[in-house]
Ligand SMILES: Nc1ncnc2c1ncn2[C@@H]1O[C@H](COP(=O)(O)OP(=O)(O)OP(=O)(O)O)[C@@H](O)[C@H]1O
């Protein structure tokens with residue numbers, strides 16, 4: 377017996393189809409809401425578990441953390457130290473990203489460059505920031521420099537790898553056809569190779585920014601008198617667990633913010649792309 | 656400017672495989688020459704050598720300074736708008752206007768600001784053609800530019816090339832494996848086989864050409880025989 381059923385084409389299920397998608401504005405709103413749902417779920421679960429004491433009787437609820445954050449903001453402690461940390465990360469990234477980009481370009485554009493650059497970079501890449509922190513203290517002193525140096529060091533590698541990989545991934549046939557159009561070396565770099573590598577470079581940028589915040593935590597754990605790490609260290613000493621949570625949440629928010637920045641950059645720079653965007 | 660093409664003893668090996676052995680080839684200024692040959696016979700290799708894109712090719716090449724290539728795939732930069740693709744590599748003022756005029760000739764002026772990713776296959780090939788034309792080439796090198804198009808679009812594109820050639824009169828080298836395409840467009844058809852030009856056919860047909868012309872039918876049979884598919888039309 378043939379047992380497939382044909383859905384009758386009623387007014388209801390034809391009229392439905394466009395309504396599901398809705399106008400663009402509505403869809404945009406729906407997306408923003410969806411993006412917040414995941415975060416909201418985390419907060420709600422945290423609230424429930426902390427209130428019931430399932431996370432140990434020391435864990436503050438989101439509400440308590442909010443109160444602690446309010447106090448920290450009012451006293452100026454949070455914002456002052458946040459500013460110090462953000463400046464450190466900005467300085468470190470400025471150096472690290474420039475170096476990663478420059479080395480990636482050198483290795484990408486010339487075989488000789490790759491031979492010189494790649495081996496040492498790969499060797500250094502394996503050194504964990506945690507192990508380097510005390511060494512950098514010895515080399516660069518107890519001041520800001522050692523922290524900035526550490527934050528500069530770690531993000532260099534994800535960017536380097538992705539710049540090099542991105543350049544290697546540029547379609548050789550596009551380069552050939554650009555050459556046949558009379559494009560010179562500089563034009564080739566600007567019009568073909570860099571834009572072709574850009575999607576991958578932005579992936580690297582995203583990874584590098586994430587790494588920078590992680591290394592910030594490591595860098596500010598010892599020999600620090602200012603920065604987010606100091607708030608955590610002090611709180612640890614006085615067992616102010618809610619304050620420690622405030623800083624953890626701030627780290628998370630900083631991560632989210634930088635990621636959003638790169639997404640914005642991607643939307644701007646990669647508007648030509650016709651990649652699969654998901655359903 | 657109108658020097659035409661003179662190639663002597665063109666050769667190319669890949670490892671121990673010799674793809675081009677000893678190719679001599681002349682194209683007069685304004686002449687339309689088609690190059691046919693079996694797949695893998697070295698047509699693209701020869702075209703790349705003539706275009707100066709293959710540093711490992713041997714032989715002597717005399718080619719107009721102004722030459723342009725249209726490849727089998729359109730090879731447009733996906734991140735550059737259509738008009739920027741058309742003017743790629745040119746550095747003079749008023750590029751936009753030049754692009755608009757070239758696009759106008761291929762009927763795509765309206766898409767000047769689109770990204771290549773939004774074009775159909777035929778449109779992309781026409782943009783590639785506009786990119787070649789905008790350089791006012793003395794030599795136009797076409798490597799199976801219509802190979803990937805459907806039959807109807809292909810006919811239109813062939814007519815477009817015929818019209819543009821009549822208007823601008825560059826020397827043309829058209830690589831194709833489509834015997835009818837070669838006979839519709841070319842003054843002369845060269846057969847590449849065994850790494851050399853094995854045969855030359857003068858297409859002494861009046862233009863515009865029609866597939867039904869008895870001389871056309873006879874020439875087609877000769878070309879197919881040269882390609883080693885003499886029986887093809889008896890089977891059809
Ligand atoms: N870079 C390369 N390395 C090694 N072999 C190559 C290379 N390029 C081309 N060949 C070989 O040279 C031969 C000729 O290639 P070519 O692309 O010129 O053929 P063609 O006549 O254009 O064929 P088609 O009609 O299929 O496009 C082929 O056998 C191919 O495998």
Ligand SMILES: [Mg+2]
Pocket residue numbers: 698699700798799
């Ligand atoms: Mg080919």
